[in-house]
Amino acid sequence: MFLGVIADDFTGASDIANTIAKGLPGQAALATSQYMGIPDKPARPEVEAGVISLKSRTIPPAEAVSQSLAALDWLKAQGCTQFVFKYCSTFDSTKEGNIGPVAEALAERLGVKGVVVCPVFPTAGRTLYQGHLFVKDRLLSESGMQHHPLTPMTDPDIRRWLGYQSKSPVGLVALPTVRQGSAAVRAALLAAAHEGQTLVVVDAVLDEDLLTIGTACAEAALVTGGSGIALGLAANFVAQGAAKGKSAGFTGKAGPEAILAGSCSGATWEQIQVHSKDHPVLAIDVEKALLGTTSAGDLADFLTANRGKEPLVYSSGTPERVVATQAKYGRERVAAALDELFAQTARELVGRGVKRLVVAGGETSGAVAQALDLGDLLVGPEVDPGVPVLLSRDKDLVIALKSGNFGGPDFFAKALRTMGGA
Incomplete structure (x- = not known):
């Protein structure tokens, strides 16, 4: 294994695993495996890039640091020479962390400074200019992320937001420097390191900018960012003759299906409305779930009764409804109860023979993946970007x-359809 990734949630891990395993047209890719948590055994010998999925985005910073360092130690033991700390392309965090504390802890363990911070994914409309993060044509703080129930992003200035979380000054490499090429980016990062800046926000608005940053980081021990930051990294290992740049095949799987949606995002809410037009869907009554009168068995019964019709159960709602529910019962209590409900439902479904499972929402996906103990995952075809x-x-x-x-x-x-091989 050459490239090791530590992701702070399970969907983000899938996102960057997809980037590394797929590559850009004409660019190298690596044989990639995703791990649900820190493995307790060595990686398979054919794996060139390993992605460890943690559920560390919203836990206390000290716990996130501890888990991330343990993941780093396992990846180092597999032979990795370069590491990526992957977080969301919308920089999901609070003023206390966890992105800054984890990134600085990894940098300290590896003995490096001038580490790239680049939460950019142009394909999904996430771009960074003058240190400010955009979602399509809106600043992050106006994109809907300001209403996120766990990590409301109210400031699009990533350098300032990261500054709240970091012990050392945060630097910036602006877009004009990036457009001068990889040598200019490398020089700017070295200068930042000499000035004592552990973390450096680097602008990017196009995939080509990410490839420039990737080339500049060919010798970097640590890189941090969204999934896009990995676009140019695989090619470095292939160019060096270290990796073969191959990937395993996926032929599809048939069988019973189910969809679990726990995300509160506007995009997922729209997807639920579209799906409900032609497929059976069931909304979870959050109050009943909190009281225990709606069980995992109830949800599994609905999904089992509608096999073959692509059934879906969801706890999503409009931002106003989500805020009202959290105000009444408490954000942490609601999140914990729903995570456990979805986790138990997933176990029930697999026990009943479900072979294809779709999960929406970072926290929900983490809860489900941990409950199912999925082990080593082969990265297959892309459904949609990321x-x-x-x-x-x-x-x-x-x-x-x-x-x-x-x-x-x-x-x-x-x-x-994609799971079935279509």
Whole structure:
């Protein structure tokens, strides 16, 4: 294994695993596996890039640091020479962390400064200019992310937001420097390191900018960012003769299907409305779930009764409804109860023979993936940008883990078709 990735949630891990395994047209890719948590055994010998999925985005910063360092140690033991800390392309975090504390801890363990911070994914409309993060044509703070129930992003200035979380000054490499080429970016990062800046925000608005940054980071021990930051990294290993740049095949899997949607994002809410026009859907009554009068068995019964019709259950709602529910019962209580409900439902479904499972929402995906103990996952074809199909090598199951904001309006039906090999 050459490239090791530590992702702070499960959908983000799938996102960057997809980037590394697929590559850009004409660019090299690496044989990639995704791991649900830190493995307790060595990686398979054919794996060139390993992506460890953690559920560390919203836990206390000290716990996130501890888990991330343990993941780093495992990846180092597999032979990795370069590491990526992957977080969301909308920089999901609070003023306290966890992105800054984890990134600085990894940098300290590796003995490096001048580390790239680039939460950019142009294909999904995430771009960075003068240190400010945009979602399509809107600043991050006006994109809907300001209403996120766990990590509301109210400031688009990533350098300033990261500054709240970091012990050392945060630098900036602006777009004009990036457009001068990889040598200019490398020089700017070295200068930042000499000035004592551990983390450096680097602008990018196009895939070509990410490729420039990737070339500049060919010798970097640590890189941080969204999935786009990995676009240019695989080619470095192939050019050096270290990796063969191959990927395993995926032929599809048939069998019973189910969709679980726990995301509160506007994109997922729209996808649910589209899916409900032609498929059976069931809304979870959050109050009943909190009181225990709606069980995992109830949800599994609905999904089982509608096999073959692409059934979906969801806890999503409008931003106003989500805020009202959290105000009444408490944000942490609601999140924990729904995560456990979805996790138990997933276990029930697999026990009943479900072979294709689609999950929407980062926290929901993490809860489900941990509950199912999926082990080593083969990265299959892409459903929509940033969302691949994953085949569990240990379980007879194909799964897709979707970040809330990702995917087109018909994502759910498309995901099930892709799982089947279409």
